[in-house]
Amino acid sequence: MGSKAFSSTKVKVTASLDAELVEAIDVFLKEFKPRSRSQLIEDVLRNWHKDQKKREIESQIEQYYLSLSHEEQAEDRQWDKIATRSAQHLWEN
Numbered sequence: 001m002g003s004k005a006f007s008s009t010k011v012k013v014t015a016s017l018d019a020e021l022v023e024a025i026d027v028f029l030k031e032f033k034p035r036s037r038s039q040l041i042e043d044v045l046r047n048w049h050k051d052q053k054k055r056e057i058e059s060q061i062e063q064y065y066l067s068l069s070h071e072e073q074a075e076d077r078q079w080d081k082i083a084t085r086s087a088q089h090l091w092e093n
Helices: 003-007 019-031 037-067 070-092
Strands: none
Touching: 019 037
């Protein structure tokens, strides 16, 4: 089964929400987006999930740089200078 078929599979989930929150969702949907509550909630959760994955990657990158030795940090700074000069040269031409 391909990933497209998998991503279109829906699972029914029941959740209890604050009445004011549901009212706010309904007002938003009427005024701005003609779609269902389920679609809106799925979009919000998908964005949350993407943000969580992004934060995880950022944390891994941070941990990598914190684990570098002083020599590796110095080398990284040198490569950074080289890349900066190269980018400036490309933008100027």
